[in-house]
Amino acid sequence: MNIFPGHMAKAKRVLKENLKNVDLVIEVLDARIPFSSHNKELKDIIKEKIVVLNKKDLAEQKYTDQWKNVIEETLPCVKINSVKKSGINKLKKQMEEKQEQINHKRVEKGINKRPVRAIIIGIPNVGKSALINALGGKSSAKTGNTPGVTRGKQWIKVSENIELLDMPGILYPKAEDEDIAYKLVLTGAIDLKKVDTENAAYKLLKYLKELNRLDAVIDYYGIEVFENEHPYDILPKIGRKRGCLMTGGKIDRNRAATLLVNDYRDGELGKISLEKPGSANYEF
Ligand SMILES: Nc1nc2c(ncn2[C@@H]2O[C@H](COP(=O)(O)OP(=O)(O)OP(=O)(O)O)[C@@H](O)[C@H]2O)c(=O)[nH]1
Ligand SMILES: [Mg+2]
16 A cells, blocks of 8 residues: 655655664654554664653553563563653653663763753654653644644753654655554554545454454444444444434445544544554564
């Protein structure tokens, strides 16, 4: 799926340029899809990294904890809700620890200590600006619920020891795998308009079924779903309940699909992760 034509190469070039000036990378992942929101391409150009599992309030805690354990086998990892600023102090502590390690190496090399320069990276809409605001207090990084809001570049002082770069470059995920692409659509990194809305809704229902979380849909919309009922047959039930009708009384599947996807995105269906760690050897 070619979702970001042209953007990807430029974003990577800008990021590579910015990385030359920083000591520490904070990669923000969506706690609902830690695997699919991670960018595997940059591993070789990133030196020091801390992983943030953001939007923890929208994810299932047990899975977020499992992902955190997996990630912590190789990297520091912090669970965060950037809007409520929860987990921020833990992240600051991790950054200070990194700062000490980095400065220790500098001193060994006979170079003066200095504040650590950090950069926040992540896919569109994952909460990079919200996190910068949470870290920087009354800073001016803009947030918004549409992908690609951040334009200008600025440095923000987090503490005496940490400076943070807000960068315009975003990590455009390679969404060549269909499931990754749909998960990015469902969690808001990719615009719903880029894909077939109904297919996105069917995918969501399929994932929920696989994760044994169809209960959330059943409860929220007050519908009945039979054992092994196909997503194609579940969607009209939501449409009927919510009055998504076309002239003549036929169910408007497209409207029902949009409703369902947006309700999931907004957390209306509850805390639902779309990925739990399996037996694979994950690299973050
Ligand atoms: N529930 C919840 N929402 C969050 C969290 N962090 C960010 N958001 C919301 O997610 C949306 C995107 O946040 P931004 O901070 O603008 O994301 P961004 O990564 O800077 O997006 P771009 O600059 O467009 O790439 C906004 O509506 C935020 O309020 C979080 O931890 N929990
Ligand atoms: Mg932003």
